[in-house]
Amino acid sequence: MTLEVIVIAAIRIAGSLPVLRWPLLGGLLAILVDLGDLLLMGVLDLGGVPDYQSLDKWLDQFTLALFLIVALRWTRPARTISIALYTYRLVGFVLFELTGERALLLLFPNVFEFWFILVAAVGDDRVARWSRGRLAASLLVLTLLKEIQEWALHGARLFDSISALEAIDLVWRRLTGQ
Template structure:
């Protein structure tokens, strides 16, 4: 019983903590990163080694990274940085799906999780400086440096060499002191070499997300923007299909009761995404909106439960208990990401449109 409590407490924490990323991007994602690094150590401390840990870990990773991506839709003012961010996110998601389908660890080296550290780098810079100071070339150099000097060695360590920091410190006497010395060197370089050369900050430390543009900071304004510019099937709908479809495929490979193939899962997500898009656009044109994210999620979740129940009834399929739990989990996951994406995508589109207008004037 104790082991089960520990396991589900960690899983719950890895689901709840990412939901703070949109409002507190830097501290929340660092918290997710720390929990990601510590969960296996926590399990081992209680004598528990979860089966299929690699798949479980990747599934938890892609959830909080997906929430982080929707947070960048909400918060990021630099369009060039966001484009790089979008590429890094979907590149990694494709790699994780390929790993889940093939089991080839080297794919995680070819498709490194550069997105996560790029997100952290942007938010760390944004905490003191206006990201609009720098253009595409600067952000591309930041992403490239993270890719080559941080993520490739880390992905090799974790997924190819399959080494664990705690085990290595225990088994290799010189590793712990060398690691501590390396960290001290990095801190010294940051304090005495990098910090004095940094430009004057644009504002005091900001850990909370910046205020939204006044013209679209209320739910009614976002609904009106969506009603005026949105379509049932457009680039945003396609992106949402891949965003939720890829993570659903990954979870489908992890959950033991799922019998559907990866293609069936993806197509099902696409089907419900289009229905949700149509219902969302219809609601926006009628002026329906909810300022509370919790209320929005409840409405979307209830709607999708009804849609799935109707589909199940029409197809005359019986739901066993395990299959019902899996179905509700997918509906829950789908509804969270749909709610976040639909709330934040109009904000991003407004910023892109504003930047395009300013560049032509």
């Protein structure tokens, strides 16, 4: 294990802990820190990250477990849906670890993360009053959004050939017209 892996893991773990105190802001912070590890890999030179996909998915499991701890305090149906979505992604994670096949992540999208943010934002007490149709529609939209993200990352691998720093530079140039 390289020092770079240790630094990235420590930052990801520390960035996930606030969710236990502040579900919405802590959840958003955890997601931002997760996105930031690619940036860290671009600027750190501490031995590299031999298997980034596996490291990322293990660290995701830590974050998702913290999200689940919070979600277990929620009322139904938010709690029940959270458990189901967490378990579904966990199955996908285990299969990914056994095979290394990134396409499995498309079959087992991390909808739990988006669901968690939604419930943290609106409140589990309000979700408890939603009709089955509204719950289904919400889950459908979240699943579609997550599938687009998973496809871009793991299906089309749109970001495999560009570093985080290059992506930031590209966005900056587009925004500033350079």
